[in-house]
Amino acid sequence: MPSEKIIRIWKTVTVIPKGKVASYGQIADLAGLPGRARLVGKALGLASKEMKLPWYRVLRSSGQLAFEKGSLQAEKQKGLLQQEEVVVLNNRVKLKDFGWQPDLAEILSKLKY
């Protein structure tokens, strides 16, 4: 069984709005796990199969996709993002344009601490 922390990360990822992206660190923070960016990556890795998570909306803090350019996963992620009108160029997204800026109400209503 996954730990509570992992579950919380999954829930948090679910809250990312369509057409927006968030960084691993940001998700960690929102999940109440500051400094646990790497755990977010691990959580997504566990969930990638079988679950319907918008894992592809999670990027590095730089806006870079977490996967190597040209990799199967990177291409797949790019396609999924573009399906949501998110522009991906040279393996990266402009956070200035697509970065998610959550407000407190949105988080509280969907996560329920």
Added chain:
DNA sequence: GTATTGACTTCAT
């Protein structure tokens, strides 16, 4: 119990 490993981040070259 210690050691290594990350779908990371930040700061410093």
Added chain:
DNA sequence: AATGAAGCCAATA
């Protein structure tokens, strides 16, 4: 812009 080192800490081994 591109590395690299250090920091991070739960999960694995």
